[in-house]
Each structure stands twice: as structure tokens, then as C-alpha cells.
Amino acid sequence: MTAFVQRNPAWSLIIVVVAAALLWAIIAPWPPGFEEVFGRKQIFLNALFNGITLGALYFLVASGFTLIFGLMKNVNLAHGALYLLGGYIGYEVADATGYWLFSFIAAFVIIGLAGIVLQYVVFRRMEGEDLRQTLVTIGISIVMADLMLWAWGGSAYQILTPQWLSGPLTLPIVAGMRGDEVVYLRYPFVRLAILVAAIVIGVLMWLALNRTKIGMLIRAGVDDRDMLAATGARVQLVFVIVFAFGAGLAGVAGVVGGTFQSVAPGEDIRFLLASLVVVIVGGMGSILGAAIGAVLIGLAEQFGSVYFPTYSVVFTFMIMVVVLAFRPQGLMGRG
Amino acid sequence: MAVRDHADVSATSGGIRTHTNYLGWLESVHPAYWLLAILLLFMPAFAGSFWLFQVWGWAFILGTIALSLMFLAGYGGMVSLVQMTIAGLAGYMVAILGASGVSGISMGWPQWVAVPIAIVVAAIFGTLVGALAVRTRGIYTIMITLAVAAGFFYLTRQNYTIFNGYTGFGGIQPPHLFGVNMRQPVHFYYLSLACAVLSFLAVVYVSRSPFGLALQGIRDNPRRMAALGYNVTAHRIAAYTFASVIAAVGGILLTWQNAQIAPASVGIGPVIDILIIAIVGGIGHPIGAFIGAFIYVILRLFSPDMLMALGLPGDRFRTLIGLGFLLIVFWSPDGVLGLWQQLKERMRDNAGFTGLGGAGER
Amino acid sequence: MNVSVAERLHATGTGSALELRGVTRMFGALAALVDVTMTIEPGERRAVLGSNGAGKTTLFNCITGDFFSTSGTVRLFGEDVTHFPAHERIRRGLRRTYQISLLFTGLTVLDNVYLAVRGVSRGRFSLIRPRRSEALMQSAVELIEAVHLTDVRDTKVSELAYGQQRQLEIALALAGAPRLILFDEPAAGLSPTERSELVEILTNMPRHIGYIIIEHDMDVALRVAERVSMMHNGRIFKEGLPEEIESDPEVQELYLGGGHG
Structure with missing residues (x-):
């Protein structure tokens, strides 16, 4: 940190100024002239919170994708299909049992098992042939998407938010003034809960990878499989566990997405795309990179759709292009 | 070919062919091609307009677009999923610059102005995407081009000022060449055939030119090529430009054939279909793109009947395509062409086996 | 980076064929090349010797631009090519x-x-x-x-x-039209007859073409080179005529000792 400041005094100053301006824009009530230029503060705050919470959802999907790629160099383009299947399973379970939380467990377990099948049937047979793996997973996602369309039809499903999470929460942030009265920001409780859950999952994943024995085993496996095998660790078992966990995360994300938005055909592509962009921006195989990329993309999408409605996608891609142009390995990617 | 990571040049190129006389060149064309040429030239004499327009016309167009992918993947080792997007952009440009049912956006310029500009715009776009994609290698190329393709799809869907959003452009005027309506089945058949053949010949010719040879050298061994004085990045980007022009030709034809272009034409489905066509046909030779396209079109048009005949729901076409694709990728990385090669080799081995057996007993 | 044509014309033709100044290459924390300074005159024939892992191939990679050096400058025929990609250096007469x-x-x-x-x-x-x-x-x-x-x-x-x-x-x-060629162990795996053929090809090369050769076979290396540089742990620690190097006690201990003993 101090080293960075010493090396880049100008950039450090800019970062501090921007951060301060952002903090002011979030906390302080906006003066009328400012609102005339930038629109109502309520809209800005909503875009900000929607962007961050959408980023949390993207993180859940993309972290599984990046985990699998980073550790095993497997590109699983069926990740979007696993996400969508998780959403449908979550919907069915929540609908049948009435327990929202139970649908998470079901989606995690079932999609995790699907991941194990994928690992055994596809990736183990084609170790090292990344192009073939990619083609096979494209084929699998085509078939899965069509079969899901067959089973659930073309309509959208929404997973209902449970009673105890529904309704808005009032946050200690000024949204605007109604006369002399201060209006505080009210924001859906469920979205905030999921944001917190995503942060907790992210931190746990980071800790598991960097501070535990199995995490070190996994990271050793990335750098040198033979060495890992030589220590007596059961490489294949470690990989199966990681694959199951990464796929399971996609399933969980599907339930979250079904609660936030909806479960519908085409969402698989949308979230596969989001995962791709997030990991390209954040850097392959980096959990922290996935988090940064996810929040950036989430914010770009939401601010874009509020302030530049018909070009919002362009923003997402501008971020990708700029990152690729200056840092082809991604923001947090290694060398 | 691209499925194997380090395939050698031999299967695809045959190296530099120096041509000493043209008769020799004519003789070098495989007899099967002569047969095919005669068959295709006289097709309208015995095929109905459904076959000419829907089956053959469509196969030529999809084959041309898949050919642009084959060129990048087979000769350059770069599997680009953005080819359908480039084709779609060219189609959109023809709709926007030329005449369509959306008079508020379309400028109504004559085709001979709109078409070249459309091709140039598509080529520039393809070059830019290429410049982005070649910054990374291998599997990243697929991811980046897929992301760009998806981004273009969402942009056309949400943007109404240029791309007319969800509905896109309908009522696109078919071209009139020499006072002849080119959308009339027989004429369209010949137009698409001519474009496909020209693109095919262009790819074959370029693959054996110094540029094409250098590209194949770069595919096999980029570091060595740099050590021979080649600018690896510039060659890769130039390959994208060349492939973009071919894709653009296919895209314009596709727009004329459908008389419309919409986001659905550039969605992830069609983007992946082009990959499937190229892989299924076989990425080792330019003809594979057209074989794949023909198989795809036949399946696409007739699978509902076939599925229903088997007592299955007729709209599960994509499952069928997906499974077929999986079978090919699992068992024949070089596609149908690879299967054909394997078959030929097996027959030759069987024939040669007896002879060798005799020799072995000496 | 931006050198005018006049400057380049001036630079070429004067100066040495190759001039390395303080070239260092790090791989993470590992230093593969440390502060290498070396001058090769036009037409000069040089051998670089050293044990495995001494940094000889890394030296070649830094000269050709296969990798960039972490610090230091590389000049080819008087022109600073430190930041040039490989193909640009090749076009200036370097080969490997x-x-x-x-x-x-x-x-x-x-x-x-x-x-x-x-x-x-x-x-x-x-x-x-x-x-x-x-x-x-x-x-x-x-x-x-x-x-x-x-x-x-x-x-x-x-x-x-x-x-x-x-x-x-x-x-x-x-x-x-090569002017300086880097040969990376050209004799490795060759039979004795092929080796003498190689020596013949190398010694019969036109006099204006200089080269640097990495070679484990001392017989080949000392017969085709006019000067010899010794490398150890990423540094050049000795330079001299073939005879001097052959008889140098330090060299014998470090390098020849194992091979000849």
C-alpha cells in the first residue's frame, strides 16, 4: 500500500479524490443544482445498490467458473446451463416444500453431483485438451438448454422471497429531502441479505484456498500436478471436490437469480456471458479478481441502463476491451 | 484439426505449390470436384425451388460463413466465435444503408454502394475484434469472441436508434442485377453458388500463398516464426480481416435470402451453429465447411419430420444437433472429413495388409 | 524508440555487432542473468561456455527478444533494440x-x-x-x-x-543476409562424422558473418571460436582466447573438471 503510494503519487491522489467524491455522493444530501445535472439521488443510489447486489450474484456464478478454470484449466462452458438448472431445481423445491433455504441446499447438492458427472465423463477423459473440453461443454449446454425448454417451457418462473426476508429495509443513507424532512433509502432486504451471503462465501473461499491444508494442496496442484501426486495427495479426488463445489455454486447462484429476477430460457447464456466477462476482466483463477470484476460489471450494467439505456451493453464491453488492451491477463491474473 | 492442439501443417496445406503451367494445375484438380461442379451447375434442371432456395442456397451461405471460421481455426489455430456476428453486422449494414421496411432508419442507398460499404465496415469490425482476441491465446480466444458475439446480440436487441431493437429490419429489398430479381430461386441459387465457390477458391489460394504459409507456420510455432522475422501479431490480425470479408459476403446473402435481419439472426444460437457446422464438417479442409453446412441444413429442415416419425416431439431439433455435435467431438476431432479419411485409411490398410503379410513371411 | 532514418544509418555500420550492457533477467525472484556486459565485433566468432543452468540460453533469448531483459540495454549494430520485439531484431540481421x-x-x-x-x-x-x-x-x-x-x-x-x-x-x-547468428548447441546429439561436418560448415561461413555459439562439446566450441566467454550462475566471469580459457585453473575447476575428469 505505502509502496504503491510512493511509486504512483499522482494515481494515488486521483484514487483518493474519486473515493472521497463517491463517498460524499453516497452519504450527503445532493444540492438542487447537482440533482438537475445528474438526476435524483434516489435513482443514483438505486443504481449503485442494484449494481453491487447484481455484482454479488455475478460473483457467485463466476467464482465457481474461475475456481474450476484456475485450478484445473478446464473451461466449462456448460456453467450457464448448470446455473439455469439450479434455478429450476430451486424453484421446484421451494414450490413443493415451501422452504426457501432448503432450495439452496437441494440446488447445491444436485448441481454439485452434475458437476462430478461432468468431471468424470468429460474432463478426466480429455485432460489437457482444452479445446475439445470447450467444444464438448458447448454441446452439453445446447442439449441441456433444449431439454430444460422441453421440461419447463418458455415461460419465466420467479422463486418467492420468504416472509422473513421480504419488504424493504431502511438504511441510514440520505436518499433525498421532502421539504425539510430527510428521506432515508429503503432497499429490499433480500438483496442485502444475499450481498452479505456472497461476501461471506467469497471470504470463506479465499480463506479455504489460502489458509487451509486442502487449499494449499489445491494450489499446489495448479502449479505442478506431478509434485502434488508425489506427496501422496489424491489429485483426482481433490479435483472432483473442487469441480463439485464450483458447479454447486452455480446451482446456488441459480436460486439467487431466480429470487432476484427470474428463471427463464436464455438466462443460461446471459450468466455464462457474465461469467466470461467477469473472469476476463478479473483474471482467470483469482477469487479476488472475480469479486472485483463482478462488482465492476454489475455497476456498469446498472448505471448504463439508468443513464444510457440503449447502450448499456457497450459499457460492459468497454471495460473488457480496456482491460484486455492494457492487462491481457486480467486485473488480478498472474503474469 | 484445431481440435488437436499441435496438428501439423501437412494435412491442410500441402505446402507452397509452385505452378509451372496451367494445364498441370487443371490436372491436379481431383476428379470428384469436376463431378461436383457439373452436378451443381446443372442442379436447377432437376431440383425444385424449395431445394434450390431453401436447401442449397442456405447451405452455400452457412458454408461460406463457416468457411471464414475454418480459415481462422484450421490455418491460424484461432477458434473465433465472432464470425456469425461479423456476418450479421454486414447484413445489418445492408439493411441500414440500403432499403428496408423500416424507412425511419434505412437510408435507401443503392445496393452497389451499400454492399461494398457493408463489407468494409464488417472487415474493420472483424479486424478490431481480432486485434483484441490475438492479445491472448488458445481457449481465451473462444471466450473473448463469444463475449463479443453475445455483446453484439444484446446491443442490437436493446438499441432502437441504429439497430431497431427487438424487431430488427424486415422487407429488405432483394438486389436486382442487370434487371434480374436475384431472389428468384434459380437466380439466387447461382448467386449463392458463385459466392461460395469464389470464397472457397480464395481460401484455397491464400492458404498456399506466402501469407497463408506464414499463418500456418505461426499456428504451429509462433515463437519460431518471430525468430524468422515474421510479425506474428500482424499476421494473426490480417487473418481476421480476410476471414471477415468472407463472413461479410455470407452475411449479406443471408440477409437477402431471409429479406430480414433481427437480433435473433446474431444470437448465441446461430453463433454456436456456425462453430458446429465447421467442426462437424471438419476443420482440416475448406470443403468441410460446406459439408457441415449441408448436413446442418438437411437436419434443420427435415428433423421435425424425422423426429415425429420416431414418435418423438418434433421441436427437439437442437437436442439432436447438440448430440450429433457431441458424437463428432468425442469420436472424430476432424469431423466428417476425418471420418472419411479414417475410412479410406482403413480400406487401404486392409488392402495393403495382405500384401505386407506376404512380404513379412519371406 | 523513435529513431530517425538518418540516425539509424549512422548507427549501423559503426559500432559493434552486439553490445550488452548490464543485462539482467529475473524469473520471479530467481536471477537467470546478472549484469551481463559483452561486446561482439562484426564478424567475430564467440563461444559461450558454462554448466547447465548457467544462463546461456536465457542470454540468447534476451538477445533475440524471445524474452525481454529485466534491465540493461541491448544494442545491435549500434542501434538500441532493448525494447524491440523479436521480429524487428531479426530483420536487422540477427539470426538464431x-x-x-x-x-x-x-x-x-x-x-x-x-x-x-x-x-x-x-x-x-x-x-x-x-x-x-x-x-x-x-x-x-x-x-x-x-x-x-x-x-x-x-x-x-x-x-x-x-x-x-x-x-x-x-x-x-x-x-x-545474416550478420550475427546465435547457435544454441548445434552439435548436441550429432554423430562424430556429423560433428566434423558441422565444424566445416561453421568455419567456412563468409567472414563478414559473426556468430555466438553455445556448445557443450569443448572440441567443437574451441575449434570454431576466436574468443570464449565463461558463464556461471547467470554471470560472465571470464573472457579470453580459447587457449587461455582451456588452461585457466578456475575454469578447469568449475567446468572442465567435471567433464574431462
Whole structure:
């Protein structure tokens, strides 16, 4: 940190100024002239919170994708299909049992098992042939998407938010003034809960990878499989566990997405795309990179759709292009 | 070919062919091609307009677009999923610059102005995407081009000022060449055939030119090529430009054939279909793109009947395509062409086996 | 970076063939090259010796631009090429061969050499197919003759014997108008007869072409070189005439001791 400041005094100053301006824009009530230029503060705050919470959802999907790629160099383009299947399973379970939380467990377990099948049937047979793996997973996602369309039809499903999470929460942030009265920001409780859950999952994943024995085993496996095998660790078992966990995360994300938005055909592509962009921006195989990329993309999408409605996608891609142009390995990617 | 990571040049190129006389060149064309040429030239004499327009016309167009992918993947080792997007952009440009049912956006310029500009715009776009994609290698190329393709799809869907959003452009005027309506089945058949053949010949010719040879050298061994004085990045980007022009030709034809272009034409489905066509046909030779396209079109048009005949729901076409694709990728990385090669080799081995057996007993 | 034509013309022709100044290359925390300073005069023939892992191949990679050096400057024929990509350095008359053959195995010998000749000439992007009579094709044919490969000119490289592949490597390095060639263990894996043939090819090269050779075979190295640099742990610790190096006690202890004892 101090080293960075010493090396880049100008950039450090800019970062501090921007951060301060952002903090002011979030906390302080906006003066009328400012609102005339930038629109109502309520809209800005909503875009900000929607962007961050959408980023949390993207993180859940993309972290599984990046985990699998980073550790095993497997590109699983069926990740979007696993996400969508998780959403449908979550919907069915929540609908049948009435327990929202139970649908998470079901989606995690079932999609995790699907991941194990994928690992055994596809990736183990084609170790090292990344192009073939990619083609096979494209084929699998085509078939899965069509079969899901067959089973659930073309309509959208929404997973209902449970009673105890529904309704808005009032946050200690000024949204605007109604006369002399201060209006505080009210924001859906469920979205905030999921944001917190995503942060907790992210931190746990980071800790598991960097501070535990199995995490070190996994990271050793990335750098040198033979060495890992030589220590007596059961490489294949470690990989199966990681694959199951990464796929399971996609399933969980599907339930979250079904609660936030909806479960519908085409969402698989949308979230596969989001995962791709997030990991390209954040850097392959980096959990922290996935988090940064996810929040950036989430914010770009939401601010874009509020302030530049018909070009919002362009923003997402501008971020990708700029990152690729200056840092082809991604923001947090290694060398 | 691209499925194997380090395939050698031999299967695809045959190296530099120096041509000493043209008769020799004519003789070098495989007899099967002569047969095919005669068959295709006289097709309208015995095929109905459904076959000419829907089956053959469509196969030529999809084959041309898949050919642009084959060129990048087979000769350059770069599997680009953005080819359908480039084709779609060219189609959109023809709709926007030329005449369509959306008079508020379309400028109504004559085709001979709109078409070249459309091709140039598509080529520039393809070059830019290429410049982005070649910054990374291998599997990243697929991811980046897929992301760009998806981004273009969402942009056309949400943007109404240029791309007319969800509905896109309908009522696109078919071209009139020499006072002849080119959308009339027989004429369209010949137009698409001519474009496909020209693109095919262009790819074959370029693959054996110094540029094409250098590209194949770069595919096999980029570091060595740099050590021979080649600018690896510039060659890769130039390959994208060349492939973009071919894709653009296919895209314009596709727009004329459908008389419309919409986001659905550039969605992830069609983007992946082009990959499937190229892989299924076989990425080792330019003809594979057209074989794949023909198989795809036949399946696409007739699978509902076939599925229903088997007592299955007729709209599960994509499952069928997906499974077929999986079978090919699992068992024949070089596609149908690879299967054909394997078959030929097996027959030759069987024939040669007896002879060798005799020799072995000496 | 931006050098005017006049400056370049001035720079070329004067100066040494190669001038390394304080070249260092780090791989993470590992220093593969440490502060290497070295000058090669035009037409000079130099051997670089040292044990495995001494940094010889890394030195070559930094000279050709396969990797960039972490710090220090590289000048080729007086021109600062430190930040030039490999192909730009090659076009200035530098060539190299590789330790592990990096040939285009699916192409014929002629196509391989043609690619090399084409790489350092204009028309790399040409879409026109070459004719037999073309000048570049001619010089490719001549190069093949120079390395005694005419018999296998139209054979695929994958079907060549190992020694022939090494000879082809040399032909690729001779393409165009080389002024300085880096040979990375050209004698590795060759039979005694092939070795003497190699020595003959090297010693008979035109006098204006200089080269640096990395070689484990002391007999080959000392016969084809005019000066010798000794490397150890990424540093050059001794430079001198072949006889001096051969008789140097420190060198014998460090390097020759193991090999000759």
C-alpha cells in the first residue's frame, strides 16, 4: 500500500479524490443544482445498490467458473446451463416444500453431483485438451438448454422471497429531502441479505484456498500436478471436490437469480456471458479478481441502463476491451 | 484439426505449390470436384425451388460463413466465435444503408454502394475484434469472441436508434442485377453458388500463398516464426480481416435470402451453429465447411419430420444437433472429413495388409 | 524508440555487432542473468561456455527478444533494440538456431527454408503464389545446397534424420543476409562424422558473418571460436582466447573438471 503510494503519487491522489467524491455522493444530501445535472439521488443510489447486489450474484456464478478454470484449466462452458438448472431445481423445491433455504441446499447438492458427472465423463477423459473440453461443454449446454425448454417451457418462473426476508429495509443513507424532512433509502432486504451471503462465501473461499491444508494442496496442484501426486495427495479426488463445489455454486447462484429476477430460457447464456466477462476482466483463477470484476460489471450494467439505456451493453464491453488492451491477463491474473 | 492442439501443417496445406503451367494445375484438380461442379451447375434442371432456395442456397451461405471460421481455426489455430456476428453486422449494414421496411432508419442507398460499404465496415469490425482476441491465446480466444458475439446480440436487441431493437429490419429489398430479381430461386441459387465457390477458391489460394504459409507456420510455432522475422501479431490480425470479408459476403446473402435481419439472426444460437457446422464438417479442409453446412441444413429442415416419425416431439431439433455435435467431438476431432479419411485409411490398410503379410513371411 | 532514418544509418555500420550492457533477467525472484556486459565485433566468432543452468540460453533469448531483459540495454549494430520485439531484431540481421528443433515438421525442407527467406524480405503478406523462377525461391534452393540437403529438398521435415534436421536449422539461420547468428548447441546429439561436418560448415561461413555459439562439446566450441566467454550462475566471469580459457585453473575447476575428469 505505502509502496504503491510512493511509486504512483499522482494515481494515488486521483484514487483518493474519486473515493472521497463517491463517498460524499453516497452519504450527503445532493444540492438542487447537482440533482438537475445528474438526476435524483434516489435513482443514483438505486443504481449503485442494484449494481453491487447484481455484482454479488455475478460473483457467485463466476467464482465457481474461475475456481474450476484456475485450478484445473478446464473451461466449462456448460456453467450457464448448470446455473439455469439450479434455478429450476430451486424453484421446484421451494414450490413443493415451501422452504426457501432448503432450495439452496437441494440446488447445491444436485448441481454439485452434475458437476462430478461432468468431471468424470468429460474432463478426466480429455485432460489437457482444452479445446475439445470447450467444444464438448458447448454441446452439453445446447442439449441441456433444449431439454430444460422441453421440461419447463418458455415461460419465466420467479422463486418467492420468504416472509422473513421480504419488504424493504431502511438504511441510514440520505436518499433525498421532502421539504425539510430527510428521506432515508429503503432497499429490499433480500438483496442485502444475499450481498452479505456472497461476501461471506467469497471470504470463506479465499480463506479455504489460502489458509487451509486442502487449499494449499489445491494450489499446489495448479502449479505442478506431478509434485502434488508425489506427496501422496489424491489429485483426482481433490479435483472432483473442487469441480463439485464450483458447479454447486452455480446451482446456488441459480436460486439467487431466480429470487432476484427470474428463471427463464436464455438466462443460461446471459450468466455464462457474465461469467466470461467477469473472469476476463478479473483474471482467470483469482477469487479476488472475480469479486472485483463482478462488482465492476454489475455497476456498469446498472448505471448504463439508468443513464444510457440503449447502450448499456457497450459499457460492459468497454471495460473488457480496456482491460484486455492494457492487462491481457486480467486485473488480478498472474503474469 | 484445431481440435488437436499441435496438428501439423501437412494435412491442410500441402505446402507452397509452385505452378509451372496451367494445364498441370487443371490436372491436379481431383476428379470428384469436376463431378461436383457439373452436378451443381446443372442442379436447377432437376431440383425444385424449395431445394434450390431453401436447401442449397442456405447451405452455400452457412458454408461460406463457416468457411471464414475454418480459415481462422484450421490455418491460424484461432477458434473465433465472432464470425456469425461479423456476418450479421454486414447484413445489418445492408439493411441500414440500403432499403428496408423500416424507412425511419434505412437510408435507401443503392445496393452497389451499400454492399461494398457493408463489407468494409464488417472487415474493420472483424479486424478490431481480432486485434483484441490475438492479445491472448488458445481457449481465451473462444471466450473473448463469444463475449463479443453475445455483446453484439444484446446491443442490437436493446438499441432502437441504429439497430431497431427487438424487431430488427424486415422487407429488405432483394438486389436486382442487370434487371434480374436475384431472389428468384434459380437466380439466387447461382448467386449463392458463385459466392461460395469464389470464397472457397480464395481460401484455397491464400492458404498456399506466402501469407497463408506464414499463418500456418505461426499456428504451429509462433515463437519460431518471430525468430524468422515474421510479425506474428500482424499476421494473426490480417487473418481476421480476410476471414471477415468472407463472413461479410455470407452475411449479406443471408440477409437477402431471409429479406430480414433481427437480433435473433446474431444470437448465441446461430453463433454456436456456425462453430458446429465447421467442426462437424471438419476443420482440416475448406470443403468441410460446406459439408457441415449441408448436413446442418438437411437436419434443420427435415428433423421435425424425422423426429415425429420416431414418435418423438418434433421441436427437439437442437437436442439432436447438440448430440450429433457431441458424437463428432468425442469420436472424430476432424469431423466428417476425418471420418472419411479414417475410412479410406482403413480400406487401404486392409488392402495393403495382405500384401505386407506376404512380404513379412519371406 | 523513435529513431530517425538518418540516425539509424549512422548507427549501423559503426559500432559493434552486439553490445550488452548490464543485462539482467529475473524469473520471479530467481536471477537467470546478472549484469551481463559483452561486446561482439562484426564478424567475430564467440563461444559461450558454462554448466547447465548457467544462463546461456536465457542470454540468447534476451538477445533475440524471445524474452525481454529485466534491465540493461541491448544494442545491435549500434542501434538500441532493448525494447524491440523479436521480429524487428531479426530483420536487422540477427539470426538464431534453437536447442530443441523448432522446425515446421509438416512442411518440406524447401518450404521451411522458403519461409525463412521470406521472413526477412518484403512481401511477407503477399497473396501471390511464388513461382519456381522467383528470386526468393532461388535463394532458398541455394541455401539448401549450402547445408548439403539438396537430396531431401522435397522431403517433409518429419521424415528427416536428426542430423539433417540440425543442418536445416542452420540453413534457416543463414536465410536472408545474416550478420550475427546465435547457435544454441548445434552439435548436441550429432554423430562424430556429423560433428566434423558441422565444424566445416561453421568455419567456412563468409567472414563478414559473426556468430555466438553455445556448445557443450569443448572440441567443437574451441575449434570454431576466436574468443570464449565463461558463464556461471547467470554471470560472465571470464573472457579470453580459447587457449587461455582451456588452461585457466578456475575454469578447469568449475567446468572442465567435471567433464574431462
